[in-house]
Amino acid sequence: MHIIFGGAFNGKREYVKELLGNQSVSWHEASLPGTSASLSVIAGVEKWVKNMLEDGKSEEEIIKEARTAILLNESSWQIWILTDINRGIVPFEPLERQQRDVVGRLYQFLFKEAESITRVWYGIPEIIKGAKRT
Incomplete structure (x- = not known):
């Protein structure tokens, strides 16, 4: 499992599409x-x-469903594109605050499970854990 993360509109999807080519x-x-x-x-x-x-x-x-998706697909290669939503202003709406908190804890779980992690910041990839695989 490989994680690509970064801020919104920082080039994560473009990076993944380029990484995968015509696969x-x-x-x-x-x-x-x-x-x-x-x-x-x-x-x-x-x-x-x-x-x-x-x-x-x-x-x-929610975390159990994510864990199940990983286990059901452990024989295949997964790339998770994660948007960092935890660096901004604390949301006013209770549901949005709950979402931010759950996303943060889910990401912690996913990062621990990941074989490799790449941060994409304004189109520039930085390998944080492991090595990228396609």
């Missing part, structure tokens, strides 16, 4: 993969978390 990929936007594919990209995780919270899911259920 066949199963792309999941604001959702998690249910079945194994040889290569999956999971993006919009912060939106997925917000949808789950709106559906009444607890933080524990």
Whole structure:
């Protein structure tokens, strides 16, 4: 599992698309993969978390679903594109504050599980953990 993270509109998706080239990929936007594919990209995780919270899911259920997606697809290569939403102003709305907190704890779990991590900051990739793999 490889994580690509950075701020909004910092070039994460472009970096992943360039990294993958013409490879066949199963792309999941604001959702998690249910079945194994040889290569999956999971993006919009912060939106997925917000949808789950709106559906009444607890933080524990959300992290359990992410763990299940990783385990179901452990024989394939996953790239998770994560947007850092924790560096800004504390949201006024309770749901948005809850989303920010759950996303932060989910990201902590994902970072521990990841084989490699790359931060993309304004289009410049920086390997933080492990080495990138395609």
